[in-house]
Amino acid sequence: MGAISLAGVGVFAVMAWEPALPAVASPDIAITPALVEQGRKVVALGDCAVCHSPPGHSAFSGGLGLKTPFGVIYTTNITPDVSTGIGTWSLAAFTRAMRHGVSRDGHLLYPAFPYIHYTKVTDEDLQAAYAYLMTRAPVHAPAPVNDLPLPLRFRPALAVWNLLYLRPGAVPATDDSLRARGRYLVDGLGHCSSCHTALGVIGGESGDHLGGGTVDGWQAPALTSLRTAPHPWTVRQLSDYLKTGLASEHGAAAGPMRPVTENLGEVEPDDVLAISTYLMSIQSDRPPAVQAPGPDADPAQLARGRATFEASCAICHGEGSPMGTHVGRPPLQASSALVGPTAQNAIMTVLQGIPWPDRPEPTAYMPAFADILTDEQVTDLAVYLRSTTHRPAWQDVDDMVRKARKELPHD
Numbered sequence: 001m002g003a004i005s006l007a008g009v010g011v012f013a014v015m016a017w018e019p020a021l022p023a024v025a026s027p028d029i030a031i032t033p034a035l036v037e038q039g040r041k042v043v044a045l046g047d048c049a050v051c052h053s054p055p056g057h058s059a060f061s062g063g064l065g066l067k068t069p070f071g072v073i074y075t076t077n078i079t080p081d082v083s084t085g086i087g088t089w090s091l092a093a094f095t096r097a098m099r100h101g102v103s104r105d106g107h108l109l110y111p112a113f114p115y116i117h118y119t120k121v122t123d124e125d126l127q128a129a130y131a132y133l134m135t136r137a138p139v140h141a142p143a144p145v146n147d148l149p150l151p152l153r154f155r156p157a158l159a160v161w162n163l164l165y166l167r168p169g170a171v172p173a174t175d176d177s178l179r180a181r182g183r184y185l186v187d188g189l190g191h192c193s194s195c196h197t198a199l200g201v202i203g204g205e206s207g208d209h210l211g212g213g214t215v216d217g218w219q220a221p222a223l224t225s226l227r228t229a230p231h232p233w234t235v236r237q238l239s240d241y242l243k244t245g246l247a248s249e250h251g252a253a254a255g256p257m258r259p260v261t262e263n264l265g266e267v268e269p270d271d272v273l274a275i276s277t278y279l280m281s282i283q284s285d286r287p288p289a290v291q292a293p294g295p296d297a298d299p300a301q302l303a304r305g306r307a308t309f310e311a312s313c314a315i316c317h318g319e320g321s322p323m324g325t326h327v328g329r330p331p332l333q334a335s336s337a338l339v340g341p342t343a344q345n346a347i348m349t350v351l352q353g354i355p356w357p358d359r360p361e362p363t364a365y366m367p368a369f370a371d372i373l374t375d376e377q378v379t380d381l382a383v384y385l386r387s388t389t390h391r392p393a394w395q396d397v398d399d400m401v402r403k404a405r406k407e408l409p410h411d
Helices: 002-016 033-045 048-052 091-100 123-133 155-165 178-189 235-244 257-264 269-281 299-312 344-352 375-387 397-406
Strands: 065-068 071-074 213-215 218-220
Touching: 033 048, 033 123, 033 178, 033 257, 048 257, 091 123, 178 269, 218 344, 235 257, 235 269, 299 375, 344 375, 344 397, 375 397
Parallel strands: none
Antiparallel strands: 065 071, 213 218
Protein backbone atom coordinates (compact mmCIF):
# COMPACT_ATOMS: atom_id res chain seq x y z
CA MET A 1 0.00 0.00 0.00
CA GLY A 2 2.86 2.33 0.83
CA ALA A 3 4.43 1.65 -2.55
CA ILE A 4 1.17 2.53 -4.30
CA SER A 5 0.91 5.76 -2.33
CA LEU A 6 4.50 6.62 -3.12
CA ALA A 7 3.90 5.94 -6.80
CA GLY A 8 0.83 8.18 -6.70
CA VAL A 9 2.86 10.97 -5.17
CA GLY A 10 5.47 10.49 -7.87
CA VAL A 11 2.89 10.66 -10.67
CA PHE A 12 1.38 13.80 -9.14
CA ALA A 13 4.82 15.41 -8.84
CA VAL A 14 5.51 14.78 -12.53
CA MET A 15 2.13 16.22 -13.51
CA ALA A 16 2.39 19.25 -11.23
CA TRP A 17 5.94 20.27 -12.08
CA GLU A 18 6.73 22.00 -15.34
CA PRO A 19 10.12 23.50 -16.17
CA ALA A 20 10.61 27.19 -16.81
CA LEU A 21 11.30 28.03 -20.44
CA PRO A 22 14.16 30.39 -21.32
CA ALA A 23 13.39 34.09 -21.47
CA VAL A 24 13.91 35.88 -24.77
CA ALA A 25 14.99 39.47 -25.29
CA SER A 26 12.64 39.93 -28.25
CA PRO A 27 10.12 37.82 -30.19
CA ASP A 28 11.86 34.77 -31.61
CA ILE A 29 9.96 34.69 -34.91
CA ALA A 30 9.99 36.90 -37.99
CA ILE A 31 7.12 39.33 -37.57
CA THR A 32 5.59 40.79 -40.72
CA PRO A 33 2.66 43.18 -41.18
CA ALA A 34 0.65 40.37 -42.77
CA LEU A 35 1.25 38.10 -39.77
CA VAL A 36 0.29 40.87 -37.34
CA GLU A 37 -2.94 41.51 -39.26
CA GLN A 38 -3.76 37.80 -39.20
CA GLY A 39 -3.05 37.86 -35.47
CA ARG A 40 -5.41 40.77 -34.95
CA LYS A 41 -8.21 38.70 -36.46
CA VAL A 42 -7.26 35.63 -34.40
CA VAL A 43 -7.22 37.62 -31.16
CA ALA A 44 -10.61 39.16 -32.00
CA LEU A 45 -12.08 35.73 -32.77
CA GLY A 46 -10.67 34.47 -29.48
CA ASP A 47 -12.37 37.32 -27.57
CA CYS A 48 -9.07 37.98 -25.78
CA ALA A 49 -9.93 41.64 -25.19
CA VAL A 50 -13.14 40.70 -23.37
CA CYS A 51 -11.17 39.45 -20.37
CA HIS A 52 -7.79 41.10 -20.85
CA SER A 53 -8.95 44.65 -21.73
CA PRO A 54 -11.72 45.39 -19.21
CA PRO A 55 -13.18 48.91 -18.96
CA GLY A 56 -10.79 51.31 -17.25
CA HIS A 57 -7.70 49.26 -18.12
CA SER A 58 -5.21 49.59 -20.97
CA ALA A 59 -5.58 47.21 -23.88
CA PHE A 60 -4.56 43.66 -22.96
CA SER A 61 -3.19 44.71 -19.55
CA GLY A 62 -5.58 42.41 -17.66
CA GLY A 63 -7.11 43.08 -14.26
CA LEU A 64 -10.65 41.78 -14.82
CA GLY A 65 -11.97 39.89 -11.80
CA LEU A 66 -13.60 36.64 -12.93
CA LYS A 67 -16.10 35.41 -10.38
CA THR A 68 -16.05 31.65 -9.83
CA PRO A 69 -17.78 29.47 -7.23
CA PHE A 70 -14.43 29.36 -5.44
CA GLY A 71 -13.51 33.04 -5.41
CA VAL A 72 -12.26 35.74 -7.77
CA ILE A 73 -9.49 35.11 -10.30
CA TYR A 74 -7.95 38.14 -12.01
CA THR A 75 -6.88 38.15 -15.63
CA THR A 76 -3.24 38.80 -16.35
CA ASN A 77 -1.25 41.25 -18.43
CA ILE A 78 -0.62 39.93 -21.96
CA THR A 79 1.14 43.01 -23.31
CA PRO A 80 4.88 42.69 -24.09
CA ASP A 81 5.91 44.35 -20.83
CA VAL A 82 9.04 42.53 -19.65
CA SER A 83 8.28 42.52 -15.93
CA THR A 84 4.49 42.18 -15.65
CA GLY A 85 3.49 40.91 -19.11
CA ILE A 86 4.72 38.43 -21.69
CA GLY A 87 7.62 40.48 -23.06
CA THR A 88 10.18 37.75 -22.33
CA TRP A 89 8.08 34.88 -23.67
CA SER A 90 9.15 32.84 -26.67
CA LEU A 91 6.64 31.42 -29.13
CA ALA A 92 7.15 28.03 -27.44
CA ALA A 93 6.26 29.52 -24.03
CA PHE A 94 3.20 31.23 -25.50
CA THR A 95 2.06 28.03 -27.21
CA ARG A 96 2.54 25.98 -24.04
CA ALA A 97 0.44 28.45 -22.06
CA MET A 98 -2.30 28.48 -24.69
CA ARG A 99 -2.52 24.71 -25.02
CA HIS A 100 -1.51 23.38 -21.63
CA GLY A 101 -2.15 26.18 -19.15
CA VAL A 102 1.49 26.56 -18.06
CA SER A 103 3.17 29.94 -17.64
CA ARG A 104 6.69 30.61 -18.94
CA ASP A 105 8.15 30.21 -15.45
CA GLY A 106 6.46 26.82 -15.08
CA HIS A 107 3.54 27.60 -12.75
CA LEU A 108 0.12 26.23 -13.69
CA LEU A 109 -2.57 28.65 -14.83
CA TYR A 110 -6.09 28.62 -13.46
CA PRO A 111 -8.64 27.16 -15.90
CA ALA A 112 -10.64 30.38 -15.86
CA PHE A 113 -8.26 30.86 -18.79
CA PRO A 114 -9.80 28.55 -21.45
CA TYR A 115 -6.65 26.71 -22.47
CA ILE A 116 -8.59 23.46 -22.69
CA HIS A 117 -10.20 24.91 -25.84
CA TYR A 118 -7.09 26.44 -27.33
CA THR A 119 -5.63 22.95 -27.74
CA LYS A 120 -7.76 22.90 -30.90
CA VAL A 121 -6.18 26.04 -32.38
CA THR A 122 -3.72 25.62 -35.23
CA ASP A 123 -0.01 26.38 -34.96
CA GLU A 124 -0.43 29.08 -37.61
CA ASP A 125 -3.14 30.91 -35.66
CA LEU A 126 -1.18 30.72 -32.40
CA GLN A 127 1.91 32.11 -34.10
CA ALA A 128 -0.14 34.96 -35.55
CA ALA A 129 -1.70 35.75 -32.16
CA TYR A 130 1.78 35.81 -30.63
CA ALA A 131 3.01 38.22 -33.30
CA TYR A 132 0.06 40.54 -32.76
CA LEU A 133 0.32 40.62 -28.95
CA MET A 134 4.08 41.08 -29.01
CA THR A 135 3.64 44.21 -31.14
CA ARG A 136 1.15 45.89 -28.79
CA ALA A 137 2.18 48.74 -26.53
CA PRO A 138 3.79 47.34 -23.37
CA VAL A 139 1.95 48.27 -20.18
CA HIS A 140 3.34 47.84 -16.68
CA ALA A 141 0.37 46.31 -14.87
CA PRO A 142 0.87 43.62 -12.22
CA ALA A 143 -2.13 41.31 -11.86
CA PRO A 144 -4.12 41.76 -8.64
CA VAL A 145 -3.83 38.95 -6.10
CA ASN A 146 -6.50 36.32 -6.64
CA ASP A 147 -9.13 36.13 -3.92
CA LEU A 148 -9.15 32.37 -3.34
CA PRO A 149 -9.19 30.17 -0.22
CA LEU A 150 -5.83 28.80 0.87
CA PRO A 151 -6.11 25.29 -0.65
CA LEU A 152 -6.81 26.72 -4.11
CA ARG A 153 -3.79 29.02 -3.94
CA PHE A 154 -1.66 25.88 -4.16
CA ARG A 155 -1.26 25.85 -7.92
CA PRO A 156 0.29 22.36 -8.26
CA ALA A 157 -3.13 20.96 -7.30
CA LEU A 158 -4.36 22.19 -10.68
CA ALA A 159 -2.58 19.19 -12.18
CA VAL A 160 -5.45 17.02 -10.93
CA TRP A 161 -7.96 19.30 -12.68
CA ASN A 162 -5.92 19.04 -15.88
CA LEU A 163 -5.88 15.27 -15.60
CA LEU A 164 -9.69 15.30 -15.55
CA TYR A 165 -10.44 17.95 -18.17
CA LEU A 166 -7.45 18.76 -20.37
CA ARG A 167 -7.52 16.75 -23.58
CA PRO A 168 -5.37 17.16 -26.68
CA GLY A 169 -7.41 18.88 -29.35
CA ALA A 170 -8.43 17.14 -32.52
CA VAL A 171 -6.55 18.22 -35.63
CA PRO A 172 -8.73 20.88 -37.30
CA ALA A 173 -10.64 19.66 -40.33
CA THR A 174 -8.85 20.14 -43.61
CA ASP A 175 -12.12 20.64 -45.41
CA ASP A 176 -12.72 24.28 -46.16
CA SER A 177 -16.49 24.30 -45.87
CA LEU A 178 -18.25 27.08 -43.99
CA ARG A 179 -19.50 24.57 -41.42
CA ALA A 180 -15.99 23.19 -40.76
CA ARG A 181 -14.65 26.71 -40.28
CA GLY A 182 -17.50 27.46 -37.91
CA ARG A 183 -16.83 24.36 -35.83
CA TYR A 184 -13.17 25.30 -35.55
CA LEU A 185 -14.10 28.78 -34.32
CA VAL A 186 -16.83 27.64 -31.91
CA ASP A 187 -14.89 24.79 -30.32
CA GLY A 188 -11.44 26.38 -30.44
CA LEU A 189 -10.78 30.11 -30.65
CA GLY A 190 -14.29 31.16 -29.63
CA HIS A 191 -14.37 28.71 -26.68
CA CYS A 192 -18.16 29.10 -26.64
CA SER A 193 -18.71 26.19 -24.28
CA SER A 194 -16.81 28.02 -21.51
CA CYS A 195 -20.04 29.91 -20.86
CA HIS A 196 -22.66 27.87 -22.70
CA THR A 197 -21.95 24.52 -20.99
CA ALA A 198 -22.79 23.86 -17.35
CA LEU A 199 -19.87 23.41 -14.95
CA GLY A 200 -19.42 20.68 -12.38
CA VAL A 201 -18.52 21.03 -8.72
CA ILE A 202 -14.84 21.71 -9.42
CA GLY A 203 -15.39 24.01 -12.38
CA GLY A 204 -14.99 21.59 -15.26
CA GLU A 205 -17.45 21.45 -18.13
CA SER A 206 -19.77 18.66 -17.10
CA GLY A 207 -23.16 19.45 -18.66
CA ASP A 208 -24.42 18.80 -22.17
CA HIS A 209 -22.02 20.39 -24.63
CA LEU A 210 -23.35 23.87 -25.46
CA GLY A 211 -26.50 22.96 -23.53
CA GLY A 212 -26.50 26.18 -21.50
CA GLY A 213 -24.71 27.49 -18.42
CA THR A 214 -24.39 30.51 -16.15
CA VAL A 215 -21.73 33.21 -15.97
CA ASP A 216 -21.56 36.14 -13.54
CA GLY A 217 -25.23 35.71 -12.66
CA TRP A 218 -26.39 35.63 -16.30
CA GLN A 219 -27.92 32.64 -18.03
CA ALA A 220 -25.96 31.60 -21.11
CA PRO A 221 -28.67 29.89 -23.18
CA ALA A 222 -28.38 26.50 -24.81
CA LEU A 223 -26.89 26.88 -28.27
CA THR A 224 -28.34 23.54 -29.35
CA SER A 225 -32.00 24.53 -29.03
CA LEU A 226 -32.09 27.79 -30.97
CA ARG A 227 -34.51 26.34 -33.47
CA THR A 228 -37.02 25.40 -30.77
CA ALA A 229 -36.98 28.84 -29.13
CA PRO A 230 -40.33 30.67 -28.94
CA HIS A 231 -39.08 32.65 -31.93
CA PRO A 232 -36.89 30.17 -33.85
CA TRP A 233 -33.50 31.54 -34.82
CA THR A 234 -32.20 31.52 -38.37
CA VAL A 235 -28.65 31.67 -39.70
CA ARG A 236 -29.22 35.25 -40.84
CA GLN A 237 -30.62 36.40 -37.49
CA LEU A 238 -27.81 34.73 -35.58
CA SER A 239 -25.18 36.31 -37.85
CA ASP A 240 -26.73 39.74 -37.43
CA TYR A 241 -26.85 39.28 -33.67
CA LEU A 242 -23.22 38.19 -33.41
CA LYS A 243 -22.03 41.11 -35.57
CA THR A 244 -24.19 43.90 -34.15
CA GLY A 245 -25.52 42.74 -30.78
CA LEU A 246 -29.08 43.07 -32.12
CA ALA A 247 -31.48 40.47 -33.49
CA SER A 248 -34.66 41.57 -35.20
CA GLU A 249 -36.86 39.04 -33.40
CA HIS A 250 -34.92 38.41 -30.20
CA GLY A 251 -33.55 41.61 -28.68
CA ALA A 252 -30.14 42.92 -27.75
CA ALA A 253 -26.98 41.33 -26.37
CA ALA A 254 -26.38 42.15 -22.72
CA GLY A 255 -24.11 41.09 -19.89
CA PRO A 256 -21.01 39.03 -20.81
CA MET A 257 -22.30 38.54 -24.36
CA ARG A 258 -22.25 42.24 -25.18
CA PRO A 259 -18.44 42.60 -25.50
CA VAL A 260 -18.32 39.33 -27.45
CA THR A 261 -20.58 40.80 -30.13
CA GLU A 262 -18.48 43.98 -30.16
CA ASN A 263 -15.39 41.88 -30.89
CA LEU A 264 -17.15 39.85 -33.57
CA GLY A 265 -18.20 43.08 -35.24
CA GLU A 266 -14.49 43.59 -36.03
CA VAL A 267 -13.83 40.23 -37.74
CA GLU A 268 -14.48 38.97 -41.25
CA PRO A 269 -18.22 38.65 -41.96
CA ASP A 270 -17.59 35.20 -43.45
CA ASP A 271 -16.22 34.00 -40.10
CA VAL A 272 -19.36 35.18 -38.30
CA LEU A 273 -21.46 33.46 -40.96
CA ALA A 274 -19.40 30.29 -40.44
CA ILE A 275 -20.09 30.35 -36.69
CA SER A 276 -23.81 30.81 -37.30
CA THR A 277 -23.89 28.10 -39.97
CA TYR A 278 -22.20 25.59 -37.70
CA LEU A 279 -24.37 26.37 -34.68
CA MET A 280 -27.58 26.07 -36.67
CA SER A 281 -26.35 22.70 -38.01
CA ILE A 282 -26.16 21.15 -34.52
CA GLN A 283 -29.66 22.01 -33.40
CA SER A 284 -31.68 19.41 -31.54
CA ASP A 285 -35.33 18.87 -32.43
CA ARG A 286 -35.99 17.84 -28.85
CA PRO A 287 -38.02 20.56 -27.12
CA PRO A 288 -36.14 22.14 -24.20
CA ALA A 289 -37.19 21.15 -20.70
CA VAL A 290 -40.07 23.27 -19.49
CA GLN A 291 -39.95 24.54 -15.92
CA ALA A 292 -43.03 24.32 -13.79
CA PRO A 293 -44.82 27.67 -13.89
CA GLY A 294 -44.79 29.93 -10.89
CA PRO A 295 -47.89 31.25 -9.20
CA ASP A 296 -50.02 33.75 -11.07
CA ALA A 297 -49.35 37.30 -9.98
CA ASP A 298 -52.06 38.98 -8.02
CA PRO A 299 -53.65 42.08 -9.57
CA ALA A 300 -52.01 44.35 -7.00
CA GLN A 301 -48.52 43.16 -7.97
CA LEU A 302 -49.27 43.54 -11.68
CA ALA A 303 -50.53 47.07 -11.03
CA ARG A 304 -47.35 47.95 -9.13
CA GLY A 305 -45.22 46.47 -11.91
CA ARG A 306 -47.11 48.39 -14.57
CA ALA A 307 -46.69 51.61 -12.59
CA THR A 308 -42.93 51.01 -12.36
CA PHE A 309 -42.83 50.32 -16.09
CA GLU A 310 -44.73 53.51 -16.91
CA ALA A 311 -42.46 55.59 -14.67
CA SER A 312 -39.09 54.10 -15.58
CA CYS A 313 -39.34 52.21 -18.86
CA ALA A 314 -42.20 53.48 -21.02
CA ILE A 315 -40.28 56.47 -22.36
CA CYS A 316 -38.19 54.00 -24.40
CA HIS A 317 -40.25 50.80 -24.43
CA GLY A 318 -43.83 52.03 -24.29
CA GLU A 319 -46.28 51.94 -27.17
CA GLY A 320 -45.30 54.57 -29.75
CA SER A 321 -41.94 55.20 -28.09
CA PRO A 322 -38.74 55.54 -30.17
CA MET A 323 -37.63 52.00 -29.28
CA GLY A 324 -41.02 50.59 -30.11
CA THR A 325 -41.06 52.11 -33.60
CA HIS A 326 -37.38 51.62 -34.52
CA VAL A 327 -37.02 49.37 -37.55
CA GLY A 328 -35.07 46.20 -36.76
CA ARG A 329 -35.85 46.15 -33.04
CA PRO A 330 -38.30 43.55 -31.77
CA PRO A 331 -41.20 44.45 -29.50
CA LEU A 332 -40.24 44.13 -25.85
CA GLN A 333 -42.56 41.15 -25.46
CA ALA A 334 -40.45 39.19 -27.98
CA SER A 335 -37.18 39.72 -26.12
CA SER A 336 -35.32 36.50 -25.35
CA ALA A 337 -34.82 37.75 -21.81
CA LEU A 338 -38.60 37.93 -21.26
CA VAL A 339 -39.66 34.73 -23.03
CA GLY A 340 -36.84 32.63 -21.55
CA PRO A 341 -37.34 29.89 -18.98
CA THR A 342 -36.20 31.96 -15.98
CA ALA A 343 -36.23 35.60 -14.94
CA GLN A 344 -32.46 35.64 -14.57
CA ASN A 345 -31.47 37.64 -17.64
CA ALA A 346 -34.41 40.03 -17.46
CA ILE A 347 -33.50 40.89 -13.87
CA MET A 348 -29.81 41.30 -14.63
CA THR A 349 -30.60 43.55 -17.59
CA VAL A 350 -32.77 45.81 -15.41
CA LEU A 351 -30.13 45.99 -12.69
CA GLN A 352 -27.00 46.32 -14.84
CA GLY A 353 -28.41 47.87 -18.00
CA ILE A 354 -26.58 47.71 -21.33
CA PRO A 355 -23.48 49.95 -21.47
CA TRP A 356 -23.04 52.64 -24.08
CA PRO A 357 -21.34 51.00 -27.09
CA ASP A 358 -17.71 51.60 -27.93
CA ARG A 359 -18.33 51.40 -31.66
CA PRO A 360 -19.92 54.15 -33.76
CA GLU A 361 -22.64 52.00 -35.35
CA PRO A 362 -26.07 52.38 -33.72
CA THR A 363 -26.86 49.58 -31.32
CA ALA A 364 -28.56 49.05 -27.98
CA TYR A 365 -28.11 51.10 -24.84
CA MET A 366 -30.02 50.92 -21.57
CA PRO A 367 -29.25 52.65 -18.27
CA ALA A 368 -28.80 50.54 -15.15
CA PHE A 369 -31.57 50.69 -12.56
CA ALA A 370 -29.79 49.01 -9.65
CA ASP A 371 -29.45 52.32 -7.79
CA ILE A 372 -32.93 53.51 -8.74
CA LEU A 373 -35.31 50.60 -8.18
CA THR A 374 -35.73 48.57 -5.00
CA ASP A 375 -35.75 44.79 -5.00
CA GLU A 376 -39.54 44.84 -4.66
CA GLN A 377 -39.89 47.18 -7.64
CA VAL A 378 -37.60 45.02 -9.79
CA THR A 379 -39.60 41.94 -8.79
CA ASP A 380 -42.91 43.58 -9.61
CA LEU A 381 -41.56 44.89 -12.91
CA ALA A 382 -40.24 41.46 -13.97
CA VAL A 383 -43.53 39.77 -13.06
CA TYR A 384 -45.52 42.39 -14.97
CA LEU A 385 -43.31 42.21 -18.08
CA ARG A 386 -43.50 38.42 -18.12
CA SER A 387 -47.29 38.64 -18.00
CA THR A 388 -47.27 40.68 -21.21
CA THR A 389 -45.68 37.75 -23.10
CA HIS A 390 -48.65 35.47 -22.29
CA ARG A 391 -46.22 32.76 -21.21
CA PRO A 392 -46.35 30.90 -17.88
CA ALA A 393 -45.27 32.92 -14.85
CA TRP A 394 -41.70 32.56 -13.62
CA GLN A 395 -40.80 30.89 -10.35
CA ASP A 396 -39.05 32.53 -7.40
CA VAL A 397 -38.60 35.96 -8.98
CA ASP A 398 -38.08 37.69 -5.63
CA ASP A 399 -35.30 35.26 -4.66
CA MET A 400 -33.64 35.74 -8.05
CA VAL A 401 -33.67 39.51 -7.63
CA ARG A 402 -31.92 39.27 -4.25
CA LYS A 403 -29.29 36.89 -5.66
CA ALA A 404 -28.78 39.04 -8.76
CA ARG A 405 -28.20 42.11 -6.60
CA LYS A 406 -25.31 40.26 -4.96
CA GLU A 407 -23.76 39.60 -8.39
CA LEU A 408 -23.44 43.29 -9.15
CA PRO A 409 -19.85 44.55 -9.42
CA HIS A 410 -18.65 46.63 -6.49
CA ASP A 411 -16.08 49.38 -6.70
